[in-house]
Amino acid sequence: MEILLPALLTIITAATPLLFAALGELVTEKSGVLNLGVEGMMVMGAIVGFATVHVSGSATLAILASILAGMLMAAIFALLVLKFHASQVPTGLALTIFGIGLSALIGQSMIGVAYDGIPQIAIPLLADIPLLGRLLFQQDFLVYLSIVMVVSVSWFLYRTRAGLILRAVGDSHDAAHAMGYSVIRIRLLAILFGGAMAGLGGAYLSLAYSPLWVEQMTAGRGWIALALVVFATWRPARVLLGAYLFGGITILQLHAQAFGIAVPSQVMSMLPYLATIVVLVIISSDRSRIKLNAPASLGRAFHPSR
Amino acid sequence: MSKKNSEYLLELEGMRKAFPGVLANDDVGLAIKPGEVHALLGENGAGKSTLVKMIYGILQPDSGTIKFNGKPMKILAPAQARELGIAMVFQHFSLFDSLTVVENISLGMDHQSSMEKLAARITELSERYGLPLDPHRHVYTLSVGERQRIEIIRCLLQQPKLLVMDEPTSVLTPQEVDKLFETLKRLSSEGMSILYISHKLDEIKALCHHATILRLGRKVASVNIDEESPQTLAAMMMGEELQTLQRGEAVNSGQVRLEVAGLNVTAADPLGISLKDIHLQICAGEVVGIAGVAGNGQDELLAALNGETRVREAATILLEGKPAGRLGPNERRLAGMASVPEKRLGHGAVPDMSLVDNAFLTAFRRMRLLRHGLIDYARTRQFCEQVIRDFSVKTPDAQVPAESLSGGNLQKFIIGRELDQNPEILLVSQPTWGVDAGAALTIRRALRERAAKGAAVLVISQDLDELMEITDRIGALCGGHLSAFYPTREMTVEKVGLLMAGVTLEQEYAA
Numbered sequence: 001m002e003i004l005l006p007a008l009l010t011i012i013t014a015a016t017p018l019l020f021a022a023l024g025e026l027v028t029e030k031s032g033v034l035n036l037g038v039e040g041m042m043v044m045g046a047i048v049g050f051a052t053v054h055v056s057g058s059a060t061l062a063i064l065a066s067i068l069a070g071m072l073m074a075a076i077f078a079l080l081v082l083k084f085h086a087s088q089v090p091t092g093l094a095l096t097i098f099g100i101g102l103s104a105l106i107g108q109s110m111i112g113v114a115y116d117g118i119p120q121i122a123i124p125l126l127a128d129i130p131l132l133g134r135l136l137f138q139q140d141f142l143v144y145l146s147i148v149m150v151v152s153v154s155w156f157l158y159r160t161r162a163g164l165i166l167r168a169v170g171d172s173h174d175a176a177h178a179m180g181y182s183v184i185r186i187r188l189l190a191i192l193f194g195g196a197m198a199g200l201g202g203a204y205l206s207l208a209y210s211p212l213w214v215e216q217m218t219a220g221r222g223w224i225a226l227a228l229v230v231f232a233t234w235r236p237a238r239v240l241l242g243a244y245l246f247g248g249i250t251i252l253q254l255h256a257q258a259f260g261i262a263v264p265s266q267v268m269s270m271l272p273y274l275a276t277i278v279v280l281v282i283i284s285s286d287r288s289r290i291k292l293n294a295p296a297s298l299g300r301a302f303h304p305s306r
Numbered sequence: 307m308s309k310k311n312s313e314y315l316l317e318l319e320g321m322r323k324a325f326p327g328v329l330a331n332d333d334v335g336l337a338i339k340p341g342e343v344h345a346l347l348g349e350n351g352a353g354k355s356t357l358v359k360m361i362y363g364i365l366q367p368d369s370g371t372i373k374f375n376g377k378p379m380k381i382l383a384p385a386q387a388r389e390l391g392i393a394m395v396f397q398h399f400s401l402f403d404s405l406t407v408v409e410n411i412s413l414g415m416d417h418q419s420s421m422e423k424l425a426a427r428i429t430e431l432s433e434r435y436g437l438p439l440d441p442h443r444h445v446y447t448l449s450v451g452e453r454q455r456i457e458i459i460r461c462l463l464q465q466p467k468l469l470v471m472d473e474p475t476s477v478l479t480p481q482e483v484d485k486l487f488e489t490l491k492r493l494s495s496e497g498m499s500i501l502y503i504s505h506k507l508d509e510i511k512a513l514c515h516h517a518t519i520l521r522l523g524r525k526v527a528s529v530n531i532d533e534e535s536p537q538t539l540a541a542m543m544m545g546e547e548l549q550t551l552q553r554g555e556a557v558n559s560g561q562v563r564l565e566v567a568g569l570n571v572t573a574a575d576p577l578g579i580s581l582k583d584i585h586l587q588i589c590a591g592e593v594v595g596i597a598g599v600a601g602n603g604q605d606e607l608l609a610a611l612n613g614e615t616r617v618r619e620a621a622t623i624l625l626e627g628k629p630a631g632r633l634g635p636n637e638r639r640l641a642g643m644a645s646v647p648e649k650r651l652g653h654g655a656v657p658d659m660s661l662v663d664n665a666f667l668t669a670f671r672r673m674r675l676l677r678h679g680l681i682d683y684a685r686t687r688q689f690c691e692q693v694i695r696d697f698s699v700k701t702p703d704a705q706v707p708a709e710s711l712s713g714g715n716l717q718k719f720i721i722g723r724e725l726d727q728n729p730e731i732l733l734v735s736q737p738t739w740g741v742d743a744g745a746a747l748t749i750r751r752a753l754r755e756r757a758a759k760g761a762a763v764l765v766i767s768q769d770l771d772e773l774m775e776i777t778d779r780i781g782a783l784c785g786g787h788l789s790a791f792y793p794t795r796e797m798t799v800e801k802v803g804l805l806m807a808g809v810t811l812e813q814e815y816a817a
Contacts, residue, residue, distance in 0.1 A: 161418065168402045168413050175400035179414055180385060292404055292444065 007255045008135055012143060013209050015247025017042070017201040019146045021225035022232070022239045023153050024070075024197025029229055030157060031190035032170035032297040033081065036092025038198050039222025040099020041073040045202025047103040047110075050213045054110055059118040063142070063203050070199020071192050073099055078191040082184050085301050100216055110213045117211040118142070142204050147240075149197070154236040166190060170295030173302045183302050198222065220273070227276040230283060234293040246272055314376070315340045315499050316361070316392075316468055321370035323356050330356040331367075334525045336518045338468065343490065343500045345510040345531065347543055348520035349742045354503050357520070358470055361501075362394045363387040388416055393461035394470040399453050403446040410445060411460045424463075431459050435489045450600060451482045458489070469493065470501045475509060479599050480770065480803035487513055505543065505743070506771075507536040519543055544743055561590040563762035564611070564643075564731050565624040569631075571610050571617060579603040579786040581610065586781075586788060588731070588762035593753060594791065595777030596766045597802050603786040604766050605648070608735050611764070612645035613638040625731065640671050644729035646721055648736040648766075650713065654720045657709035661701065664708050665690035665723050672727045689726070697722035697748065714741040721749055725756055732756055735766040750776050770799050784808035 021038050028035050049066035053059055077095050080086040118140050126137035157163040166186055169176045173183045201221070206213055224246055232238035253268030318336040322329075331353045338344045348354045359365040361372065363381040372379050374390055381387050387394075401410055408425045415424075425441040432439040437455040445453065454474060461469055471490075475483045490513060494500055502514055510517060511531060519526045519542045527542050569584040581603050588594045598604060609615040610623070613635035617623060620631035625641045633641070647653040655664045666686045670676055675686045690704045697718040701711055708716060721737060737753065738746035754776055757763045766783075767773050773780055774794060781791040782805035789805040801811060 161412075164405070164409055164413065168405060168409075171402040171404045172400075175402060176413075178400045180383075181413075292446075294404075296403060 005131065005134065007251060010251045010254070011244060011248045012139065014250045015243040016143050016146045017204040017209060017221055018225050018228060018246055019150070019240060019243035020201035020204065021198045021222060022228040022243060023149055023236060024194035025225055026229050026234060026236060026239055027153060028190045028194035029298055030170045030234060030295050031166050031187045032173055032295050032300065033187050033191055034088045034092065034299040035077055035191060035194055036089060036226065037073065037077055037095025037099065038225050039218055039220070040096035041070045041195050041198035042202035042222045043103045043216065043218045044073050044099045045070045045199030046206035046217055047107045047213060049203035050115070050206040051106060051110060053115055053207060054113060059207060062207060063200070066199040066203030067196045068199070070195040070202065074191045074195020078188050082187055085303065087301065088299050096222065104215045107213045107215065113212065115207070115211040118207050140208050142208060150236050150240045157236065170297060173297050201225070224272055224276060227280060231279050233283060234295070246275065249275055314338060315374070317373040319371050321357060321360060322368045323360060323365060324368055329523050332523045334520065338499050338501060340499055341494055341497045342516060343494050343502055343514045345514035345517035346501060346503045346520065347505065347510060347517050347539065349505060349543060352520040353523040354520055355472065358472060358503060361387070362392060362470065385416055388464055391467035392470065393464050393466035395454070395457045395461055395472065395474055397472040399457055401445050401453055401456060404444065406442050406444055407439060407456055408441040410456060411463065414460050415463065427463060428459055431462050435462070435492060436485060437489060451478050466498065468499045468501060472503045475506065479806050480799055481807060507539050510539065511536060521545055562587050563590050563626055564588045567622055567624065569610060569617060569622040571606055571615060573606060579606055581606050582786045584788045588764055590760045590762055591757055592778045593757045593763040593765060593776055595773035595780040595794070596764065596783055596788070597770055597773055597780060598768070598783035598806050600768055602783045604735060604783055607783065608645065608647060608733060608766060611733055612643065636671055639668065642730035643733065644724035644727055645733040646724055646735060646737065648739065650716050650720060651709055655708040655716060658707050660705045660707055661719060662687050662690045662704050665693060668723060669727050693719060693722040693726050696726060714745040717741050718745055718749065721752065725752055730761050732761055732763045734764070736768065737765060738769065738772060770802055774799065782806045
């Protein structure tokens with residue numbers, strides 16, 4: 001048990017940034033926009049959050065700054081894609097490269113600076129339950145928020161009219177336009193939400209998961225978040241499941257030795273990506289499921305002519 | 307508020323709309339009484355759609371007046387038209403495949419109500435007007451006829467005074483058309499006016515009271531349907547007497563060119579249709595027709611026949627008696643087959659490539675347009691220009707991209723490209739879909755001529771009148787099953803309709 005508890009605790013912390021980023025990308029993709037810049041938006045969230053806490057000392061301010069940084073990055077993407085009709089795939093890739101470079105520049109002087117990490121909130125009474133209390137009710141604020149976001153996004157998409165309109169835009173932007181809905185405005189909001197959530201995921205990395213700054217500290221988590229969305233066939237609850245699964249694989253590599261598994265560490269590092277590929281192949285073979293949940297106009301540029 | 311109410315619900319006068327290079331509507335007038343079914347009749351490009359879009363507020367007229375209930379109106383947006391009581395069922399449905407029926411309808415409503423209430427009202431309306439529809443089904447699981455019902459119910463929910471229908475029957479089986487007409491007559495008897503856009507004269511005879519006829523953007527006549535015959539209507543619509551295809555007796559020699567024996571194809575796409583035990587024989591000199599509502603296996607059958615899908619057992623498809631099931635499209639072309647798919651842009655032609663390049667793509671083997679492995683552009687251009695001449699394709703030159711041609715012209719080009727290769731076996735899907743009557747006549751005549759020269763011709767079409775006109779034998783696809791074939795002379799539209807619904811004729815008459 002002494003070995004298992006820290007492992008389980010770290011799974012939660014490893015899954016949370018993936019969960020934030022993937023939920024944001026899910027909403028963006030449901031509106032029909034494929035933003036491959038998640039990695040870039042996350043890493044910007046990470047550095048801006050860390051720099052803010054370094055300067056001001058306020059974790060709240062840092063989290064807000066991360067969200068803003070992610071949104072600003074997303075706004076650049078939105079401008080290029082929605083206003084100037086740039087192709088979504090290369091624009092997203094460029095955003096990632098841009099984010100990685102810019103974050104390294106901002107973070108130059110902050111390498112090696114330490115921070116205590118954001119405080120954990122123990123929920124009274126519940127936190128005193130043996131084992132479970134430590135695991136579920138003594139986490140930091142962002143972990144709780146991430147679970148709340150899963151429920152909120154799910155409720156928004158499937159229970160509200162705005163969510164219905166968003167899904168409609170992702171299914172057929174021409175039909176939505178013909179009905180008088182503003183495709184551009186709806187997509188802009190969805191892209192900005194995706195940016196905010198990616199920023200939040202980045203903030204969790206540099207403020208809670210490993211409270212320090214290292215260049216490229218997202219280390220491919222943005223890409224895993226993208227894969228997670230497909231893995232989850234665009235359903236929020238399955239994103240939750242997938243994030244914890246992928247988080248678990250990430251942690252497995254760290255704890256493998258403690259468990260006495262004699263596998264080279266390089267192989268363990270490959271695991272999340274290997275799992276992503278395997279899962280993508282399996283998921284893609286079931287086309288009717290894709291048909292029902294995948295936004296049909298994903299990645300297609302919208303020209304409101306006529 | 308003036309007391310004096312107009313006799314008409316909707317009156318248009320002097321409507322004019324110009325687009326760059328085209329005068330789409332010029333001094334067009336129209337008047338509809340309450341409870342009247344009014345036909346708007348004209349060929350493709352006559353300006354029907356433009357006029358309707360101005361009524362519905364999608365386009366703004368350059369000049370002209372619209373009066374609704376006797377009051378002059380400017381209709382600036384569809385929402386305003388709906389507010390007035392004008393509803394429209396479009397030819398191409400604006401539906402979201404991955405959403406349910408009730409979600410789709412909810413998105414089109416200007417006034418909100420809860421999903422449960424809306425679903426209940428949909429069920430109520432669907433029962434009252436004989437339009438069966440389950441509000442909680444996902445749209446992608448529905449047939450075209452059911453999709454149209456969604457649009458009609460969406461309109462009826464707004465309790466409109468005027469219902470505009472743009473070519474509503476082009477996607478329906480004859481039985482579905484009958485049902486639709488019952489619904490429309492019922493609505494009209496309850497006082498709703500209907501503006502019915504079509505170029506199908508028999509439908510207009512069966513349904514409408516009055517007709518306004520457009521030709522080349524101008525109003526030609528406004529008539530009482532009872533006083534006209536389909537011939538006189540056609541003459542006004544086209545400006546000339548309707549020519550019917552003169553055809554001789556089939557010169558069926560009994561030589562089987564294409565044979566399909568027990569073909570089974572499992573659809574790769576789970577939403578596609580699997581073909582089940584297909585049997586078919588086409589002889590030299592005959593035109594064989596396959597009727598059916600879209601999505602019953604037509605695409606899959608054409609792909610299996612022309613080689614886009616290869617079938618496992620080579621012997622289930624025989625070209626001139628030789629097993630061909632494993633051959634690819636180019637090998638089958640070389641063996642004498644030509645094929646025209648339903649979708650013109652993106653399947654029959656590459657949209658942004660020139661006509662010359664498009665001509666090369668299917669003809670290079672048979673017309674020997676390759677020299678030492680390189681494209682012989684001189685000969686390709688010659689061939690392309692020959693197609694343009696033979697089928698009077700209207701285009702500035704052979705170098706324009708395929709997508710710049712109008713639908714009818716492109717169809718003439720694609721069919722011409724295949725026919726000018728002198729194929730022994732010709733497969734055509736929806737040969738005259740969306741093509742105007744003049745071009746359709748040219749295409750149908752060319753298909754008959756090809757058969758007369760000894761080719762085996764297969765026509766897959768949703769247009770029953772067309773199949774009745776040009777084929778020698780006729781059958782139908784339903785859910786991936788191909789019916790038996792019957793001589794067209796002995797068939798009626800009703801009997802083919804039964805085949806399309808999957809009823810075998812022996813069953814029907816035995817009962």
